[in-house]
Structure formats: C-alpha cells, structure tokens
Amino acid sequence: MPARPHGPRIAIIGGGIGGLAAAAFLRRAGLNATVHEQAPALSEVGAGLVVAPNAVRLLRRLGVMKAFLRRAVALEWGWEFRRWADGGVLSVEALTDVCEQLYGERTYVIHRSDLLDAVRSAVPGAWIRLGERCTSVEAGPDDVSLSFADGSRTEADVVIGADGVHSVVRSGLAARPSPGYSGVCAFRTLVPAHAAPEFALRPAQTIWLGPGRHFVHYPIAGGSAVNVVAFAPAGDYTEESWSATAPTEEFRAEFADWDPRVTDLIVAGGVPGRWALLDRSPLRHWSRGRVTLLGDAAHPMFPFFAQGAAQSIEDAAVLARCLAASPDDPEQALKRYESARIPRTTRLQEISHARRDANHLPDGPEQETRDTALAASDPLVTAGWIYGHDAEAALTT
Template sequence: MSNVHQPCHIVVVGAGIGGLTLALGLAKQGFQVRVFEQSKALSEVGAGLQLSPNAMKVLRSLGLDTALESHSFAPEYACIRDYKSGSYYLRSPLGQEVINRYGAPYWHVHRGDLHAELVQACYANDVDIELDHKVLGYRNERNGASILLEGKTEWADLLIGADGIHSKIRELMLGIEAPLFTGQVAWRGTVPVNAIKNVQVQPDATVWAGPNQHVVTYYLKGGELINFVAVEERAEWLQESWRQEGDVKDLRQKFSGWHPEVTEILAACESSFVWALNSRPTLSKWSDGAVTLLGDACHPMLPFMAQGAAMAIEDAYVLANLLGKGSFSQAFNDYEAIRKPRVTAIQQLSRENAGLYHMHGGLTGQLKLKALSLASRYAPSIVHSKLDSVYGYDVTSLTL
C-alpha cells in the first residue's frame, strides 16, 4: 500500500455529512479527494440536527463555525418534560454555560444548511463531488483499490465508505446482513413558527417523555422553524426508506392528549416522513486492505443522544488527521482503535435513553424520571458526569 507522503488519490463514497466532512479534512491535509454520490442531485433531508460542543470543535477546526452561525439557533436549556403535564424532569442550562463548560457552543441547524456549507467548503478546497456514481464493487490491488461503477472502473489509493446504514461498501467488505429493527419508528418534520397557534413553544432542546413514545422539539433557522421527531414503539416494520411519507392524521392521532406544545406543533404539520430505527451488530472489522468505513456505515446510532452526525464528524477528523501523519495501514488500525470504544459507549447511552424516554417498566420508569428530576436539582454533578463524557470529548486535542 502507498505511503502517505506520496501523492495520494482518495475516493469517499457518500456525500452526506460524514463523507463531506471527511473529504474536506482530507483536502486540507493535501490529498486529492473525489466523492462518489449515487444520487443525481446534492440534497439533504429536511430535518434538524443538534450540533453539540464535541461536534462543533471539529467544525470550528475546519473553519465552518462562522458560516454556520448565521443558520443556527442556540437553545436555552436541554429539557426532559412530562408528555401530559409538561412538568420538568430535567432542565439543564445550555447557551453561555455550555460554552464555559465545554469550550464550544450547542447549536441547532437545519441538516440542509450544514450540508450546503460543507459542499461549498469542499469545492473551495478542490474536492471533486461526482454525482450519479453508484458503486457496485471493489477489489484490493497491490497499491490501492479498483472501484467498479455502472459502466466503468475507477482506481484509488484509498476507498472510504461513508454511505450510511445501508452501506454498499460494508456489504462488499463483510457480506449482506439485514439491519436489526429496534421495535421503534420515528416521524420527523418541520413547521413554521408562525403556523403554530395558541401556544408558545419554549426555546429549548426538549424531550417529551411518555409511555412507549417520546417527542423531541427544537427551533431551527434562527427561530423560524420548529423541528420535531416523534418516536413510537411498533411490533414490526418492513420499509427501510428515510423518505417514506407518513399520514399526518395518523401521527396526530398517535400523540393526541399530549401537552399542547406537542399537539399544536403536530396540528400545524402538513407533511411528515416516517422511518424505522434500525441497528446492526458490532462489526468484526472496519477496514479491508485499502478500504475502510466511517459513520453509520460502521456504527449506526439511535437518535436518543442526538449524536449520530456528531460521531461521523468526529470519525472524519480522526481519520483525516491520521492519514496525514503515517502509513495507511497504521492509520486505519489506529482509527478503529481510537473510535470504536467511543462510538460503542455512545451507542449504549442511546439505548439506555430509549427506555428512559419511554418510561419502560411502568411505575418504575416514572420513578427513574423523578429521580433524575431530583438529581438535576440537588446533585447536578450526577447529570454533568453523564454529559461531560459526551460533550466534553475533544478529538481536536487528541495526540494522533
């Protein structure tokens, strides 16, 4: 395999958040980067992202924070509230306090805005983004990998699969394996603030916890939109698309009787997408010769810590910087060794939060939330200890 100090051509498969962050980081390290995207147009789903301080430190290091600020909304608190009464189980300050504690802000951004800024930054750094490029196969060669596309074959020193939970690169590397349905389905949508009647939605990152269901609400685009994600438990789900349109009447019915801040948001919603929350077993390896994986392709995240995009962004920083410092094989080994414990811990926290938000265990589940309420009031260090390991982590300060 080639040495990093020689001219290097890298192909990244997937022009999502993780793939573009990686491409930008690699370009800043001096690599020639091509991004292969199977879609015929660059776009992102109309949904929100919570960019916690650990992700913001990476985006800041890449010079994107100033451009993103104009698109962002800074929530005042991170909250867990009761689905009916609206009472607070947790109300932890964000804003300036989170900057003081973790050294970076906590912002809400529209996924499309972050994607657009990444695309622009990639073009400014001479990254080639090539659309309608569907990868069908790859083969490790003596000094790189040959990549089979529809109608042609390309070659690269390195091939990196950042192509999501349904990753073709992972499938080619490790074989076909169906995703594991978690028993939960999520609805998502955005609503203009001026379309919401009768209530004032609080300017917070809010989880509304209820029996076997929960809803997340927060502002986007400087306060012009409200983003929601509504999760319910189901016995089965056969569709795998992120873009399956749901029936908003069905959505409203499933969450009827909830707090007015929730029901009024859903009443103003004109369309919603619905998708299954899937997971995958821990992979036996992330790399194969000149090929490695990134983000949901190797460690899909449930959304209950709002860390899916953040973990892909962290992956991208670590991998780009390791490739800039040593041999490719060593970089791949170090990348997995550094990232796997981190993402596995976040995956576990996300699974635990699913039970908390859905009051699993009936009365016991409600008592856990009440205990959290007491801890947040009288022993905030307990709450901070959980969040510090997530938000306080700084990949930009690691010795790579």
C-alpha cells in the first residue's frame, strides 16, 4: 500500500456493505483507506433487506440518498403479522408519516446489491482493489502486515475486518468457540412482480407466523420483484453459505399446510437459496492493537430484527469518527469504537435470538398470548431504542 499524504494508512478487508460504508465514512471524515475485496467484481449475493431510520439517517449524511431512492421501496405498512393457516392479520403498523414523525426518516426495503451500489457511489474508485483475498493478518509493533492469496503483501497502520461471518481478520484476533447448531435454516427466493399475487406487491413487510416456522415477504428493486425469506427447522442441515440452493419442492414442502398464498409465492420464485443459521455468542472484545472488526465479522446476528446491514452502517460511522478524532493514536481510537458499539450490538444479538422462539410457537395458549400482545403493541414505539438511535450523536454524549 503506498504511503498516504495525511493520516494513518487504513486497510479495509471486505467490499460488502459494511466495508464500503467504512470507506465512505472515512472519506467523509477526511481520512483515506484502501478496500481489499476478494471477488473480481463488487456484488452482493442474497436478496432483500430492510433499511430502518437508524441506518437511513446515516446514509443521508453520506449524500447517497438520491442513488438509494432509485431502487428502494418506502414501506407504508411495516411488521404486518399474519396467522399461518388463514392469513388472519394479527397486527399491522401504519408507517406513512408516523415513522418520519417519530424518527425523522422513513423505513425502506431494498435489494442488497442496490444498497451496495448506493454506498459505493460515495467511495472513490481508486480506493477499491478487487481480486485480493486476504489470507493472514500479522500485527507488528508499529504497523500491520497483510498477506494475500496471490503472494503479495502490504502494510497498514489500521486494519478493519469487514469480511463477514467467516472473517479471516477475526480468526487472527482471538480464539473463538465453534458456532453452535441453532436448529433453524433459512430459504430465500425472488419473485418477479408479474408473477406475484397483488397482495405481495403492497409496500409492506409481511410476516406470517406458524408452528416452528415463519415466512416473510416485501417488494424490492423499485417494486419489480418480491423478496421472500422463510425460516424452518434445519434437521441435519448445517451449511452456512449464501450460494447454496435447495429444490423448490423442498421449500414448498416446509409450508405445505399453510395458507395457499404462501405456497403460491414459493412456487412463483426461482430456485431458492438455503443456509443454516448458526448460533454465535456475542464477543466481549473485537479489537486488538491496530486491528478491529465491523458488521458480521464482529457481531453476526439472527435476521429476525432485520438489523444486520443497519448495524454495519452504524459501525462504519462510529469507527470513522473515532479514527478521525485520534488519527495519531489508532489503538485508542479502536478501543473507543469498540466500547461505544459492543453494548448495542450485543443487545440486538440477544433479542434477535429471543425473537426466533416467539415467532415459532406452536398453536396453543402461549401462541394466543403472543398474538394478543402483538395486537395490543405498537412495534414502532417499543423498538424506538433501535430506530431512534443516532450512532454519531451517541458517540459524543
């Protein structure tokens, strides 16, 4: 890595949403960085995600909202819970105007690749190096040495591991127990708008709850497709891979007894992806010396609160602020970043695990109590600590 004229030499390992967000916020803070991405092109596998106000306000500060809104869909209803057998509405939250009044921003749904493109628009192309797979990270007394699969090496003053759940950077920081079996796997597919039933095209995040399973859908890609993601018993399936697939019939069989509108969506989609949700305990520390982590590398969480991407964006904003405040003392900056972020991300990891059990209750008294509570609650208000959070403002208080 060539010497930088100002500030520390910062290397970001991973060019996903979190890695590019880190680069974008560092640039906004007046620092420079190099993003090392192992793939030959920047892309996001997977499908849709929810972008709540806590992330939207940070994207707005980056100046990428114009690019973001080209393909994002603003939710008019959110958290529309339905009963598995007949689609009866258990709870629904009107978001139009209300979300913006409470938190200053709306809630959107978007394809992962469209969010990646929006964030990338704030990163200079010269900062991004493709086809560079990091294989090891070695910290020295004054800098950090990075090795890559092609035999090349480089040095940096600060290394940020944004390389996902199977992070190479994290593996070099500390020993960590192997992930545990959660008993849950996820299916995902995309349904073209022309093949989707009308009810699935509404700007709503619809969540069907049933025994041992739940099923989610919402429109993405400017309304041209419907994102479908569902959770079911894993059996002996343990493959944690975004590229693994399953037969459509296997997906459909998991929901065979559900409302026909659910199975119709499954059949209308393409070949589904399938991955196991593995259980990982929160880390007590994710920085050592001049090396740190963000996003899934630091705090992988079950997707039941739809905060994975949002938390990586929050990480990026806070990390950039910390490094800009102490450019000559990166170790202290990383300690400040870690202490600012771990309590919040740990809480989200824990409640995401708890949501799994609540979503999958079998029919009976507990399920009826849950449904009564859903009907009486206002999720937009009760989750205010998530959506109302301003990661940058919280750092200064």
